[in-house]
Amino acid sequence: MSATQTAQSPASQDNKKAEATATSAQPAGRGKRLRLGRLLAIVLLIALLVVGLRFSMSWVSYRRTHSITDDAFVEAHIVNVGPQVVSGRIVRFLVQENDRVEEGKVLAEVDPIPYRDKVNVARAQFDAARAELVRERADLDRVRKEVPIQIEIARRTFAASQADRAKAEESLKLTRDVVDKGILEARAGVKAAQASLTLAELEYTRWSKLEQTGASTLQRKQQVTQSRDSAVAQVELADARLAKALADLTQVDVARRALEAAQKAEQKAAKGIDLAETGNDQILVMELLVKVKEQTVEQARRALKAAEDDLAYTTVKAPFPGVVVKRYRHLGDFIPAGSPLLSMYNPDLLYVEANLEEDRLPGVEPGNAVRIGLDAFAEPFRGRVVWVNKSTGAQFALMPRNVVSGEFTRVVQRVPVRIQIERDDRWPQLRAGLSATVAIAHGRGDAAWAADAARAMGEIETQYNAPETPGEPQREGEPDGTAGTATP
Numbered sequence: 001m002s003a004t005q006t007a008q009s010p011a012s013q014d015n016k017k018a019e020a021t022a023t024s025a026q027p028a029g030r031g032k033r034l035r036l037g038r039l040l041a042i043v044l045l046i047a048l049l050v051v052g053l054r055f056s057m058s059w060v061s062y063r064r065t066h067s068i069t070d071d072a073f074v075e076a077h078i079v080n081v082g083p084q085v086v087s088g089r090i091v092r093f094l095v096q097e098n099d100r101v102e103e104g105k106v107l108a109e110v111d112p113i114p115y116r117d118k119v120n121v122a123r124a125q126f127d128a129a130r131a132e133l134v135r136e137r138a139d140l141d142r143v144r145k146e147v148p149i150q151i152e153i154a155r156r157t158f159a160a161s162q163a164d165r166a167k168a169e170e171s172l173k174l175t176r177d178v179v180d181k182g183i184l185e186a187r188a189g190v191k192a193a194q195a196s197l198t199l200a201e202l203e204y205t206r207w208s209k210l211e212q213t214g215a216s217t218l219q220r221k222q223q224v225t226q227s228r229d230s231a232v233a234q235v236e237l238a239d240a241r242l243a244k245a246l247a248d249l250t251q252v253d254v255a256r257r258a259l260e261a262a263q264k265a266e267q268k269a270a271k272g273i274d275l276a277e278t279g280n281d282q283i284l285v286m287e288l289l290v291k292v293k294e295q296t297v298e299q300a301r302r303a304l305k306a307a308e309d310d311l312a313y314t315t316v317k318a319p320f321p322g323v324v325v326k327r328y329r330h331l332g333d334f335i336p337a338g339s340p341l342l343s344m345y346n347p348d349l350l351y352v353e354a355n356l357e358e359d360r361l362p363g364v365e366p367g368n369a370v371r372i373g374l375d376a377f378a379e380p381f382r383g384r385v386v387w388v389n390k391s392t393g394a395q396f397a398l399m400p401r402n403v404v405s406g407e408f409t410r411v412v413q414r415v416p417v418r419i420q421i422e423r424d425d426r427w428p429q430l431r432a433g434l435s436a437t438v439a440i441a442h443g444r445g446d447a448a449w450a451a452d453a454a455r456a457m458g459e460i461e462t463q464y465n466a467p468e469t470p471g472e473p474q475r476e477g478e479p480d481g482t483a484g485t486a487t488p
Helices: 002-065 113-212 218-247 249-313 447-462
Strands: 066-076 079-082 088-093 106-110 315-317 322-327 342-345 350-357 369-374 381-388 414-421 435-441 485-487
Touching: 002 066, 066 369, 066 414, 113 218, 113 249, 218 249, 249 315, 350 381, 350 435, 369 414, 381 447, 414 435
Parallel strands: none
Antiparallel strands: 066 350, 066 435, 079 342, 079 485, 088 106, 106 315, 322 342, 350 414, 369 381, 369 435, 381 414
16 A cells, blocks of 8 residues: 555646646636626626617607507497387397498397287278278268258248248238228129119019009019019129128138248248258368368378387398497397397497596697507507597596595596597408507697598498488378387
């Protein structure tokens, strides 16, 4: 062991010397590299400071000239579409989610059978009311023709009765004159016959005495006797004529009764005129009845129109071209009136609404340029401010703030700002509800452009407005169908 150690000692000593020499040379090289590293670090730090300073100045300048917020979203006018006034089971569903539809396209149909039955009942009532109106008008036309004829006949009858009465009066007068004259003549004849008889009897008595005394001849007596007998016969004839003349007084009674009958006929004819003229009042009553029937027909027509509108409302149609984004009901579901069936929006009416803090509003004006960053796209969109709302969003919160109690915590309010998105090839890929980060450049803006842009955005929606409803209902023609209700 000692011999071996003695043999290895010169070699180990040489190695130790070499290690000592190497160790003394390492600190000199390490120090040189350390100084070089420090110099490079200082240069790099200075470069980073220069770059960071420029970036910081650029960032500060950008922040001072822009209002930036990530409280922004792509918005659209999402509309809930459903049956307006009808309810029932859905028997047809013709669209699915993400389907594009055109204006007036049938989206779904509610069971129309009950509403079709109502239309049939209303149409039957309308037809019955119209038939009743036609009959009432025919009666009115008939009465309008008959009443003047009846009045004319009554007037002619009255004129004839007046003539008959005048004739009866004249006949009574003539009859009375004739009878009175006949009676007077008969009485005069009786008196004359009686006077002749008295004279004849005196002659007969005188001549009879003379014939008895022989102072007269028998022939003279016979002549006197004949004269007396003739006078007696004349008295009887005069009495008979007087009796006949007195009997003619019945003709006066007959003529008087005829006059009374003519007078009654005249009075009746006068009342007939009054009765016939009441036909004019009947015409007025029938005209009022016709108006009532016309109102009944109009009421039945409106009821039919309402029933037909209800039937048309069973077909739910798209109020504007757009895309279906949500279905709330399925085929066979029962849907009440006014309940949403599906939601849709017009993809041409997309914009960004940024809720900007109130302390970032200075410098934001309509027409300013906007950089719109969307998480769904690698490259940002460009846009411009359309308008800055006149109210904060807190004004429309479900639970508005109330500081009457005295407790108050100041919170920076946000004001909605509408931004129009400039269209490019990526426009069809935009979706409502996407998150956005917007940077609005400060400036004086362009009010004229903003007004035109706001009007153009409004026209995208208003071009599908329903036509104005006239004040008076349409009298002629069939009611046209209507689409479903659209409730934003």
